[in-house]
Amino acid sequence: MKYGKHVYRVFFIFLCSILIVPCTQNITYGKNSASKKHVIIIFKNNIEKNTITQLDGKVKHSFHSISAIAGEVPQSAISKLQANDQIAKIEPDQKVRVSGQIRDWGVSKVQAPRAWSSHFTGKGVKIAVLDTGIAKHPDLSIAGGVSMVSKSYNDTDGHGTHVAGIIAAKNNKIGVVGVAPDAQIYAVKVLKSDGDGYISDVISGIEWSIKHHMNIINMSFGTLDYSEALKKEVDKASRNGILVVAAAGNHSNSKTSSKTDNIDYPARLSSTVAVGGVGKNLKKASFSSIGKEIEFTAPAVDILSTYIGNQYAWMDGTSMATPFVTGALALLKQEYPHLSNQALIAKLYTSTIDLGAKGKDHYYGYGFVQAPYIKSSFSTSLKTNQSTYKRGNTVQITENVLNANSKKPVSDANVKIVITTIKGVVKNTTTKTNSKGTITYKLTTNSHFYKGQYLITTTVSKSGYNTKIASKTIVLN
Incomplete structure (x- = not known):
């Protein structure tokens, strides 16, 4: 077997690319002045190792190509090094890790x-x-x-x-x-x-x-x-x-x-x-x-x-x-x-995603496995600018769509709007929510509109979400 x-x-694969934390000219270290700090010192001209050793520091690396040294120095020595006119910059010797x-x-x-x-x-x-x-x-x-x-x-x-x-x-x-x-x-x-x-x-x-x-x-x-x-x-x-x-x-x-x-x-x-x-x-x-x-x-x-x-x-x-x-x-x-x-x-x-012949087959079984998940839910608020209208008035429909858990706006959700009366469907259209999770739809009434009640129904849908239906009734006098 x-x-x-x-x-x-x-x-x-060796994950060796690195993410270096940027650092500033001003260095802030801990309050304990006796502790040693890992630093990189860049000189204006030639490297001077005794700059560190004279201050009870230790040189770890020398980088002649960039006139710099890396080492450990006491916290109390930082200010003295910063006052040295032969030093161009002092920066923390930051830890690095794989890039992600x-x-x-x-x-x-x-x-x-x-x-x-x-x-x-x-x-x-x-x-x-x-x-x-x-x-x-x-x-x-x-x-x-x-x-x-x-x-x-x-x-x-x-x-x-x-x-x-x-x-x-x-x-x-x-x-x-x-x-x-x-x-x-x-x-x-x-x-x-x-x-x-x-x-x-x-x-x-x-x-x-x-x-x-x-x-x-x-x-x-x-x-x-x-x-x-x-x-x-x-x-x-x-x-x-x-x-x-x-x-x-x-x-x-x-x-x-x-x-x-x-x-x-x-x-x-x-x-x-x-x-x-x-x-x-x-x-x-x-x-x-x-x-x-x-x-x-x-x-x-x-x-x-x-x-x-x-x-x-x-x-x-x-x-x-x-x-x-x-x-x-x-x-x-x-x-x-x-x-x-x-x-x-x-x-x-x-x-599963059905592959090959429909249903179970000898190549793919029931299909390509998909990890389970629970669909998110919408929280919606359907409003109109009025509840009662006269012929010639404009009906403005507004709906706000949020994620029910996070309460954040849901953009690019499909919103189907259907307006009906006892006579049948007056309007059937689909739009999408904007970046603020909102849709606005306007419909101007005229002499062809029947007087009476109108039912506005919206159906909100998006991949990864449960469909949400909302409705509101208005009256045309």
Whole structure:
């Protein structure tokens, strides 16, 4: 059993571009004058190291190309240095860090950021990553773990660390971010450093997951050989309320027909959620296995995630697609902790993007996974300039549209306006809210307008929001 090395491509990325905090000519340090301060001193002409050493300072670096030195000096020495006419500038030696967090295309494509805005982050959900282990990494929080193949669950291969990052890399403004950044990941090492392992080790890993009350098991590996023992253990995990998500396999090619059935075990088992892979164009990845067991597809090509040695790497494979689905299920599990496995999977079905043939097919299953989210609501205020009119008067309709939670204006929302009487529809038009979340519509009455009551109905809609209908009655005398 292994994770399919023939599509195991790794490109290291070192996030070494930096964001330097700008500083001013005037330097303000702490009140403790005895403390040493890190400074950079730029000289007008030649470097004079004794400028620092004479003041009980220490030179750290010399930069002859810019006539500057970096070092540590007492707070009390700052004013003396500023008075030195040979010094052009003194500035704090600021700390620098990587320039920011990269959001992998897959995380964006499955709409994880939209889920986070609805407070779906996977918080409190326990996920067992059965793999080559997980390495310590600044972008990962490992809640615990166990190894079935060595003394430590530390990852020396990189595969398990990469999978873990797709699921739950921290949303900490550095590196990458996972689909469910607040989920608890557990390293369950069942594969050796070469990516191989035994069914017995996998079974042991599942047993451990049951014993320690995991919510989800991720298995980004497989075999074409059936195991009754593995089936029984997976079924047991499912009966214990654990969602088991597994990679469909990498046995296909772009010319494979939909009739080919080459799904790996354990993904082929009925108690698992089988995951296939797609590329950035949402077309089936050439390597992704095909079969009736596939339930979802997810990003599987050029996926950037955490890697051993505090690095980041790109990899391909259904191994990478699987944790996207695991992460999406973790978001649902957080919101609906008491729902059954089937109910949670059914909820995930409802948000998928149907790909390929309509409905479930052998290439894409039910479709491309989308992270769950809760739509926002509108708060609207519908007004007219009067309540009673005479023929010839102008009816002015105004509606303010706000986000019900933030109370901020919602711009570019569609507002459909329908004006009716007992005789039928008088006006039907659509407009959009401006930057202040407002629409204004004017209608001048004339002799053709019937006297009596008029019903004004507005329907406000926008992607990510629940539709809101409002109405108001006016009278024409």
